[in-house]
Amino acid sequence: MTIFSALATSSTGLRTYRTWMDAVSDNIANLNTVRPTDAEAFRARFVVAEAVDYGTSGQPGIGGGSRVAGITYGDPTGRLVYEPDHPLADAEGYVRYPDIDLGAQMTNILLAQRGYQANLAVVERATQAYQAALQLGR
Numbered sequence: 001m002t003i004f005s006a007l008a009t010s011s012t013g014l015r016t017y018r019t020w021m022d023a024v025s026d027n028i029a030n031l032n033t034v035r036p037t038d039a040e041a042f043r044a045r046f047v048v049a050e051a052v053d054y055g056t057s058g059q060p061g062i063g064g065g066s067r068v069a070g071i072t073y074g075d076p077t078g079r080l081v082y083e084p085d086h087p088l089a090d091a092e093g094y095v096r097y098p099d100i101d102l103g104a105q106m107t108n109i110l111l112a113q114r115g116y117q118a119n120l121a122v123v124e125r126a127t128q129a130y131q132a133a134l135q136l137g138r
Helices: 005-030 102-136
Strands: 045-051 066-073 079-082 094-097
Touching: 005 045, 005 066, 005 102
Parallel strands: none
Antiparallel strands: 045 066, 079 094
16 A cells, blocks of 8 residues: 555545534534424434445455445434423424434544544654655655
């Protein structure tokens, strides 16, 4: 694997993990979004990632990185909560909240941050190696 292919592979990981962090951040930000019972709840976003050209380079374990294959959405029914004093409450006093587990979202954001940091470290080290190679020519 060359320095440039390491940069290219890591950059795909950076994009994938950034998209994952964006989705999780959006889910956490909308955790307490209230809707009336006749409307859909906020739908959590989930990133589907996949390997790109994994193992097709002729060398075992070297592939083309990763990409976001798609975004899936959570359940639109959410959960009903009894809050009769809320301005959006129906005649029975219920409002609709998204069905998002904060603990799971916090775990996901930590995993995404660690993956992003790992790919960023590869980019930094490949850049340092390239700069060191340029210094040899002086």
